[in-house]
Amino acid sequence: MGLLPLGSATLNSPSFSLFPMFVLLAISLGAFALFSRKRELSLPPGPKPLPVIGNLFDVPLIKPWIVYEKWAQTYGSDVLCMQLPSQPVIILNSAQVAGDLLGERSNIYGDKPRALMDKLLGWDWAMSSIPYGQRWTYARKYFHQSFNGIAVQQYRDVQQREVRRFLQRTLMEQDRKANMKSVTHPFATVILEITYGIQIQSLDDPVVVNIREALETFSEIKVPGAFWVEAFPFLRHLPRWTPGAAFHRYIDLNRPKVLAARERPFGRTLQDIARNFYTCLRFELNVVKSIKNDGTAPPSMVHDLVQALREEYSNKNEYYEHEAAVETTHSTICWFIVAMAMYPQVQEKAQRELDRVIGADRLPVHEDYDSLPYIQGVMLESLRWVPGLPIGIPHRSMVDDEYRGYRIPKNSTMVPNTWNVSSLGIMMQDSFDPERYLDKEGRINPEVRDPSTIVFGFGRRMCAGRYFAKEAIFLTIASILHVFNIQPALDEDGKPMQLSIAAAAPESGLFLHPKRLDCTLAPRSDKAVKVIGEVYE
Numbered sequence: 001m002g003l004l005p006l007g008s009a010t011l012n013s014p015s016f017s018l019f020p021m022f023v024l025l026a027i028s029l030g031a032f033a034l035f036s037r038k039r040e041l042s043l044p045p046g047p048k049p050l051p052v053i054g055n056l057f058d059v060p061l062i063k064p065w066i067v068y069e070k071w072a073q074t075y076g077s078d079v080l081c082m083q084l085p086s087q088p089v090i091i092l093n094s095a096q097v098a099g100d101l102l103g104e105r106s107n108i109y110g111d112k113p114r115a116l117m118d119k120l121l122g123w124d125w126a127m128s129s130i131p132y133g134q135r136w137t138y139a140r141k142y143f144h145q146s147f148n149g150i151a152v153q154q155y156r157d158v159q160q161r162e163v164r165r166f167l168q169r170t171l172m173e174q175d176r177k178a179n180m181k182s183v184t185h186p187f188a189t190v191i192l193e194i195t196y197g198i199q200i201q202s203l204d205d206p207v208v209v210n211i212r213e214a215l216e217t218f219s220e221i222k223v224p225g226a227f228w229v230e231a232f233p234f235l236r237h238l239p240r241w242t243p244g245a246a247f248h249r250y251i252d253l254n255r256p257k258v259l260a261a262r263e264r265p266f267g268r269t270l271q272d273i274a275r276n277f278y279t280c281l282r283f284e285l286n287v288v289k290s291i292k293n294d295g296t297a298p299p300s301m302v303h304d305l306v307q308a309l310r311e312e313y314s315n316k317n318e319y320y321e322h323e324a325a326v327e328t329t330h331s332t333i334c335w336f337i338v339a340m341a342m343y344p345q346v347q348e349k350a351q352r353e354l355d356r357v358i359g360a361d362r363l364p365v366h367e368d369y370d371s372l373p374y375i376q377g378v379m380l381e382s383l384r385w386v387p388g389l390p391i392g393i394p395h396r397s398m399v400d401d402e403y404r405g406y407r408i409p410k411n412s413t414m415v416p417n418t419w420n421v422s423s424l425g426i427m428m429q430d431s432f433d434p435e436r437y438l439d440k441e442g443r444i445n446p447e448v449r450d451p452s453t454i455v456f457g458f459g460r461r462m463c464a465g466r467y468f469a470k471e472a473i474f475l476t477i478a479s480i481l482h483v484f485n486i487q488p489a490l491d492e493d494g495k496p497m498q499l500s501i502a503a504a505a506p507e508s509g510l511f512l513h514p515k516r517l518d519c520t521l522a523p524r525s526d527k528a529v530k531v532i533g534e535v536y537e
């Protein structure tokens with residue numbers, strides 16, 4: 001029997017029944033070749049692993065962002081691998097690799113590591129830990145409704161009120177010393193108010209204290225390799241008295257704080273709701289009564305209120321993230337204060353722009369944004385100079401992948417070294433220079449990479465609060481510079497203190513806020529004092 005031409009097979013012909021087998025074989029061979037190739041490929045370079053424990057002893061816990069940067073030089077690669085017993089940790093040391101993988105291939109790197117410590121401590125509710133999937137999509141969509149670029153404008157009034165209160169409090173500080181706690185105040189207040197409707201009077205409010213304590217644990221557990229139980233999950237079954245089970249005590253001590261941080265503010269909101277329950281109920285009945293036959297209710301504030309209360313009740317986990325939001329935003333402002341004390345010429349230039357555009361009779365408002373390009377530059381440089389999350393928040397690879405000839409196995413923890421990445425090739429501590437973002441005419445230069453495309457993370461998991469954060473940071477920076485001069489504080493001998501990132505930066509943790517603020521804030525003029533004192537309308 002002669003061979004049938006392609007496409008001429010009949011139902012009963014042998015070539016018809018062989019064809020699917022041929023296709024199957026070809027696919028299998030192709031897949032096998034691909035699989036074998038992936039198996040053949042080596043992991044990205046990194047410190048040499050030991051049998052069984054891999055690089056467990058190489059895990060840097062002190063300033064890991066600096067160690068990762070050094071490894072990139074030692075191994076001549078900006079994609080690195082640290083092998084831990086449970087999974088490889090892939091470190092991304094340049095904007096290019098972080099963008100290529102977490103950004104461009106977001107569909108396979110959009111997941112988050114299944115961290116045991118998240119679960120044991122109670123952090124698995126946080127949106128940045130939710131696995132990629134339906135629950136996250138829902139949470140993200142819901143969050144986006146309130147925090148997209150347009151929606152965040154509804155919070156401008158609250159932000160302006162709180163920034164003004166911050167200026168007033170600072171003015172009353174006897175020693176003029178910049179105070180970390182005081183800098184946190186406006187952000188904590190605004191976030192709690194817009195999230196839970198709670199107005200706090202002081203940072204000693206138990207809700208705030210509790211949140212801060214809980215956040216310290218978030219910062220500690222998110223550093224890859226910090227807890228051995230992640231690498232050897234069986235350790236969690238060790239009796240508490242064994243030497244390797246110290247994490248049990250850590251959990252016993254901290255889990256209640258984490259749970260309370262979640263429940264307490266929400267509980268307070270519920271109390272308020274309960275107090276107004278009768279009123280709400282009446283509102284609701286009216287709304288229900290006014291529902292038309294087609295099932296729609298006339299739009300009304302009451303309807304929105306009831307709807308919002310219902311949603312708040314069923315979505316408390318989506319709000320949980322906001323607490324970390326305070327930490328990052330506050331940290332950016334603290335580093336901005338340090339930078340201004342170190343770079344007086346930048347400060348003067350910024351103040352000249354404010355004097356020219358705003359004048360001495362009022363404070364800046366969000367609407368001044370477009371007229372203040374130099375201040376925009378100061379904001380962008382503050383985000384870049386010391387990123388609030390120097391090693392981002394890790395992602396997880398969902399499938400085996402190949403990149404630049406290296407194998408990236410499924411289930412790898414992907415860590416963007418934002419510290420190095422956001423240096424944009426500039427030596428970090430060399431300079432704080434807002435002008436790098438401006439063109440010759442002093443306008444924002446679209447050719448220069450905006451550091452917000454890095455410090456807020458990558459791809460689908462990029463920070464969902466970035467519009468809100470930028471609005472808050474812009475207003476705070478512009479307002480402080482408009483009315484205060486920032487200088488290094490004096491030491492015991494009356495000399496200006498020597499400031500540097502290295503001296504102020506903490507050794508470890510996920511958040512990088514300065515250990516202290518050795519700076520003073522003094523009013524620029526009598527006019528400034530008057531403007532600060534004016535009651536916010």
Ligand code: HEM
Binds near residue numbers: 127325387463465
């Ligand atoms: C300077 C301030 C801030 C910085 C530097 C920052 C940075 C980040 C980073 C690096 C991530 C992880 C992104 C990734 O996984 O690739 C993140 C996630 C997130 N941030 Fe921010 N953030 C800031 C402020 C805020 C604020 C003010 C909010 C809320 C109003 C917020 C809400 C969130 C949420 C909800 C996520 C989780 C997103 C997800 O997993 O889908 N952040 N942020």
